[in-house]
C-alpha cells in the first residue's frame with residue numbers, strides 16, 4: 267500500500283478512536299454537521315438527487331425518500347457526482363480487475379456478488395476508501411487485534427477470493443509488514459481449507475459465520491488443530507449455537523462484525539459481547555418496518571436504512587438494506603456513545619413466504635428452523651424452498667441422526683408457527699455447498715419469478 271494511503275488510514279484510525287470517547291451530544295452534533303455537508307454536496311453535484319429530493323432541501327432526514335438498490339443501480343450515472351464514474355466503464359473495469367488497480371487512476375471499486383438479487387457496485391476515492399479500511403480496523407481493534415512493529419499478526423481470512431469482493435480489495439490495499447494475511451477460498455473443499463489452516467496456524471481467524479461453525483466442528487472432531495487468539499465472524503448471522511461451538515473449540519468468544527459493500531463496517535462487538543455497536547459517526551442508521559416507519563428499540567425491524575456520512579462519489583442517503591436488526595433497550599456498560607444492536611436476525615431475503623390453500627401466504631421467520639435444526643448433532647444445515655416442498659440439507663450428522671424424526675420436527679415447528687405444512691425432505695450431505703461468493707446461507711428462498 268502506498269505511503270499516502272497508509273498515513274490516511276493511520277490518521278483516520280486516530281480520529282475514529284477519539285470519537286469513541288464522545289458524549290451522545292457530541293455524536294449528534296457531528297451527525298448533523300456531516301449530514302448537512304453530505305446533502306449540500308449531493309444537491310450541488312448529483313443530477314439524480316436534485317430530482318429525488320426536489321423541494322426537500324429543508325426536510326428532516328426521516329422525511330426524505332428511501333433509496334433502494336434497484337433505484338441506485340438504475341440511476342447510477344445520474345447519481346454519481348463525478349462525470350468520469352459511469353456504470354458501463356466501471357463494469358468494464360471490474361471485468362478485468364486483478365489486484366489493487368484503480369478505476370480511472372483514483373477509484374477503488376467494490377461490488378457484491380449478486381447472488382441474492384442485483385449486484386451493487388460502489389466506487390470510492392482515496393478518502394472514502396481509507397475510511398472503509400479504518401472502519402474494519404476499528405472492528406479488529408475492538409476484538410483485541412492490534413498489529414504493530416513489535417507484534418506481527420498472522421491472519422487467515424476464509425472468504426471470497428474474487429478480486430472485486432470488498433474483503434479481497436481491503437486485503438490487497440492493507441498488505442503490510444505487521445499483518446500477514448492469507449486468504450482462503452470459502453468455496454473450496456472443506457478438507458483443503460482445514461489442511462491449509464493447519465499449516466498456517468493463524469493468530470486470528472476471520473470467516474463467515476457459517477464457516478466458523480463448520481471449522482469449530484472440525485476442531486472439535488480433531489481434524490483442525492489451530493489456536494487463534496481471536497475469531498471474527500462477518501457477513502452472516504452468528505447464531506448463538508455457532509458462538510457456543512466456537513468458544514468450545516478455541517476457548518475464545520468470537521467477535522461479530524456487521525459490514526456491507528456499500529458502507530464498509532457498520533457495527534461491531536466490543537469486549538462485553540452484548541451485541542454490536544453501530545458506527546454512528548460514519549453512518550446514520552434507521553431501523554424501520556416494511557412501510558419505512560421507525561421501529562423502537564427492543565423490537566426487530568424489517569429493514570435498515572443507512573446514510574453514509576463520508577460518502578461523496580456515490581452519495582447514499584437513506585439507502586435500504588434488507589437486514590432485520592433490533593436495537594438494544596439497555597446501554598452497554600463499556601461506555602461507547604454508539605447505540606447497541608442486540609440481534610441481527612438475518613436478511614429479509616431469509617424470510618420464506620409459504621403459500622396457503624386460500625391463495626394467501628404466511629411469512630416464516632428463520633428462527634422457526636433454528637429452534638429445531640440448531641439442536642441436531644450435525645456439521646451444518648440449510649433449508650431450501652423448492653416448488654412444492656422444503657428441502658433440508660444436513661451435513662455429516664452424528665451416528666444417532668434420524669432423518670424421519672427431523673422431518674417430523676420441522677413439520678411440527680411449521681404448524682406451531684401457523685404455516686401451512688408442505689412436504690419436508692431431509693437430505694444428508696458431506697458439506698453444505700457454498701454459493702457463488704462462498705457463503706452458505708441457512709435459509710434459501712425460492713427465486714421470485716421475473
Ligand SMILES: [Zn+2]
Pocket residue numbers: 536537538543598599600601602
Ligand atoms: Zn460495549
